[in-house]
Amino acid sequence: MKHFFTVVFGSATLLFTAQNEIPAAQVTVFAAASLTDSLKQIAAEYEKKSGDQIAFNFAASGTLARQIEAGASADIFFAADETKADALEKKGLLVSGTRKSLLGNALVIVTAIDTPAIHSPAELTNAAVQHIALGELKTVPCGTYAKAYLEKLQLWPVVENKVVPCESVRAVLAAVESGNVDAGFVYKTDAAVSKKVKVAYEVPAVDAPKISYPLALLKDAPQPNAAKKFIVYLDSEPATAVFKQFGFIVLASAPAK
Amino acid sequence: MSGAEWQLVGFSLRMALASLLLILPIGLALAWWLARKDWRGKALVETLVSLPLVLPPVVTGLVLLQLFGRRGPVGSWLHNTFNCDVVFTWRAVVIALAAMSLPLFVRAARTAFEEVDVKFEQLARTLGAGEWRVCFTITLPLAKRGVLAGTLLAFARALGEFGATIMVAGNIPGRTTTLPVAIYQAVENGEDTHAWTLAGVSAVIAFAAVFISEKLQRWRK
Numbered sequence: 001m002k003h004f005f006t007v008v009f010g011s012a013t014l015l016f017t018a019q020n021e022i023p024a025a026q027v028t029v030f031a032a033a034s035l036t037d038s039l040k041q042i043a044a045e046y047e048k049k050s051g052d053q054i055a056f057n058f059a060a061s062g063t064l065a066r067q068i069e070a071g072a073s074a075d076i077f078f079a080a081d082e083t084k085a086d087a088l089e090k091k092g093l094l095v096s097g098t099r100k101s102l103l104g105n106a107l108v109i110v111t112a113i114d115t116p117a118i119h120s121p122a123e124l125t126n127a128a129v130q131h132i133a134l135g136e137l138k139t140v141p142c143g144t145y146a147k148a149y150l151e152k153l154q155l156w157p158v159v160e161n162k163v164v165p166c167e168s169v170r171a172v173l174a175a176v177e178s179g180n181v182d183a184g185f186v187y188k189t190d191a192a193v194s195k196k197v198k199v200a201y202e203v204p205a206v207d208a209p210k211i212s213y214p215l216a217l218l219k220d221a222p223q224p225n226a227a228k229k230f231i232v233y234l235d236s237e238p239a240t241a242v243f244k245q246f247g248f249i250v251l252a253s254a255p256a257k
Numbered sequence: 258m259s260g261a262e263w264q265l266v267g268f269s270l271r272m273a274l275a276s277l278l279l280i281l282p283i284g285l286a287l288a289w290w291l292a293r294k295d296w297r298g299k300a301l302v303e304t305l306v307s308l309p310l311v312l313p314p315v316v317t318g319l320v321l322l323q324l325f326g327r328r329g330p331v332g333s334w335l336h337n338t339f340n341c342d343v344v345f346t347w348r349a350v351v352i353a354l355a356a357m358s359l360p361l362f363v364r365a366a367r368t369a370f371e372e373v374d375v376k377f378e379q380l381a382r383t384l385g386a387g388e389w390r391v392c393f394t395i396t397l398p399l400a401k402r403g404v405l406a407g408t409l410l411a412f413a414r415a416l417g418e419f420g421a422t423i424m425v426a427g428n429i430p431g432r433t434t435t436l437p438v439a440i441y442q443a444v445e446n447g448e449d450t451h452a453w454t455l456a457g458v459s460a461v462i463a464f465a466a467v468f469i470s471e472k473l474q475r476w477r478k
Contacts, residue, residue, distance in 0.1 A: 063445055131345055136428070138446050164345050164427050179327045180344040 025226035026053040028073065030064040032080035032213065033168035034105065034142065034187050038246040039078070042239045050233075052226045060168040062139025068093060068218060075227035078215045078234075080105070080169075080187075081141030085214035092219065098228070099216035102235060104249035106188040107145055107203040107211065112179050118200040121150070124183060125158045132162045133175040133184035141211075142169040146185035148209045173197065187211075189247040212251070258454060266458055269436040272347065273415035276354035280362055280411060285404070288366035289392065309421075310360045317356055318424025325349065325425060349426035350433050357418045358411035365410060369403020370396060406473040413466035416459065 031039055036058045043054035057064065057072075061079035065088055068074060077094070079085050082101065088094050111118055118124065124132055135143025143165065150156040166172045169186050176184040177196040184197075191199050215234060221227050233239055240250045258266075287306060291299070309317045325332040325343040335341045343349050373396050381391045397404070419437040426433040428442055436459050443452035 066445060066447055069447075130342065136442070136445075164429055166427070178322075180322075180342075 024051050024053060025223045026055055027075045027223050027227045027230050028055045028057065029076040029078060029230070030057045030059075030068060030072070030074045031076075031078040032061045032064070032141065033058050033170045034080055034190055035078060035213070036170065037193050038189070038243050038248065042234065042242050045238060045242075046230065046233055050229065052230070054230065058168075058170075060136065060140040062136075062141070063167070066139075071220075073220070073222055074218055075221035075223050076215065076231060077218055078102075078213065079141070080211070080213055081144065082212050082214050083144075084141065085216060088218075089216075095217040095219055095221075095224075098231065099214055100235065101212045101251055102215045103213035103243055104251055105211045105213070105247075106205065106249075107142070107149060107185060107208045108188050108191050108199045109183055109201040109203070110173070110176050110186055110191050110194075110197040111183050111200045112176055113196055113198050115179070115182065117198070118183055120201055121153055121155060121203075124162070125155060129182045130162060131164050131181040132159060133164045133166050133172040133181040135169050135172055135185070136165040136167055140166070140168055140172075142172065142185060142187060145209050145211055149185075149203055149207060152207065192247050213248075258458075262451075262454060262458075264431070265434065265436065265439055265455070268431075268434075269416055270462075272350045272354060272435060273412050275351045276358060276415045277408060277412055279351060279355040280359045281408070284359055284362040284366060284407075284411075285397075288363045289370055289396070291363070292367045292370035306363050307360045309357050314357060314418065314420025315424055318353060318421035321349075321353060321356060321421060321425045325352065344425055345427045345429065345433065347426070347433060350422055350435060353421040353425050354415035354418050357421050358414040361414050362407045362411040365407025366400070366404045369400035369407070372403065373399040402473045406470040409466045409470040409473070413463050413470075416462055416466075 029039070029043075036056075039056060039058075043056070047053060057067075057074065059067075061081050061084040064077065064079065065084045068077060068088060069091065077085065077088065085094065085099060089096075089099065109118060109121060109124070116128070118126075118129070123129070134146050135141065137143045137147050147156065150159060164175065164181055166175055166184075169190055172184040172186050173190050173194055175181045176186075177194060183200065188199070188202060191197055215231060217224060217227055217231060243250055287302075291303060291306075322344065323329050325335075327333060327336050327342065327344065332343055335343060341348075343352065377395050377399065378391050381395050386394070416435075417437055418435070419441065422433075422435055423438055423441075426435075428434050428438050434442070436455055440452050440455045440459070443449070443455065
C-alpha cells in the first residue's frame, strides 16, 4: 500500500513539475470554430518563423466569450461576430486600440453529397426537408446570421420547427455530413473543407446580415507581447493569403481603433 | 418558475418515465437470467451490461449515434421501413436515457433476485407451478423492494443524463432538450438565474429518488 501511494504521488508530482516548464512564449488564441483549418495552417508557419508557440481553443464565439468572461486564460479573441467582441469590450476585457475587423465570409446552405439537391431557401419549407441544422441561435454566430436571414425572407416561422441547433458551425457541418439532417447553414469556408457536403445555395451578400470577424488582444493576456506580434502577423501578407485560399474575404486592413 | 421551465421539467420527467418502461422488461429478464442461471460467457454479458456505467457517456452516445443515425444499421432500416427518424427526436432521448440507466437497474434487481431463497421457488415448483408462475408469484414479490429501489435509481440516473443524450438527441428546445442539457445551454448563454433554477429542481428530484430508494432497501431487512 505504501508503495502504491509513493507511485501515485510521485507520478503526480512529476506531471505537475513537467507542466511548469514552458518552452518559448505560448500564445493562447480563442477562435471561432470556422477559423479552425486556416488558423492552424497559419500558426504552423508562424511557429517555424518566430519560435513562439500558438495554442488554440476553437468553439462557438458565444461560448468563447463566456469562457473569457469567466476568467479563462487567453491572449487573443478572434470571433465570427462583432457583437460578441462588443460584449467583451463593454466589460473592459479587450485592450482598447487592438481590435480590428479582419475577415468577412458568406453564408451557404449545404446538403449531404448523396441527397436530393435544394436550389433555393424556399425549398427548405418542403415536407421532404425534416431537419435543418443551424448554429445554436444565441452562442453560434452562424446560427444568429442564418436566423436573421430566414426572418428577412419571412421563412423563419415555417422552418422554425425543423431547426436542430448545433454547438458550433462545425457541428452543423458534421450533422449534414452524417445525413441525420437534410440541410444546414454554414459558412462558405466550412463547406469548402468538407468533401461530404455540397453547396445548395449561396446567400448573396446583399441579402445576408453583415458577417465580420473581429480580432483583439485580451486585457488579462498572460503573453501580451508575443500575442501582439501574432496579431500583426495575422494581418500581414502570408496570413491573409492563407485566409483567401480558404475562401475568406480579407477586409481592407483598417487602422486600429 | 416560468411556464417554459415547468414544461421542460415535465418533458424531462416524461422522457425518464418512458425510458423506464423500456428498461423494465429487458432489465428484469437480464437480472433474472444473471441471478439464476449459469452459462458459458456469462461474465461477458455481465461486463457488457455494466459497461455504460464506466464508459464515458459520450462514447455510449457515439455508439447509439452510429446505430440509430439515418445511415446506421438500425436507423436506416427504421427510416426506410416506417419513415421514422430517431436521431434528433424525442425517441433518441428515450433510447439514450434507457441505455445509460439500464446497468443501474440490472445491478439492483439482480442483487434483489439473488437474495430470494431458492428454496421458496423449488417448493412452488414441487407444488406444480410453472417457471412463469414461480417468477411472478414468488421471486418478484419477494424481490419487490430491491427492484423498486433499482427502478428509482435508474429513474434518477435518467433524469441526470447529459453526454449520451446530447450526442444522439441534440439540444432542440421544446423537443429534445432535457434538464441537464438546458442547464448547460443556460450557462453558455449567460442566463445564470435560469441555470440555478433548473439546477435546484434537478437536485430536489434526485434527492427524493435516492432518499426513497435508500428507505426501500433498508426496510427489506
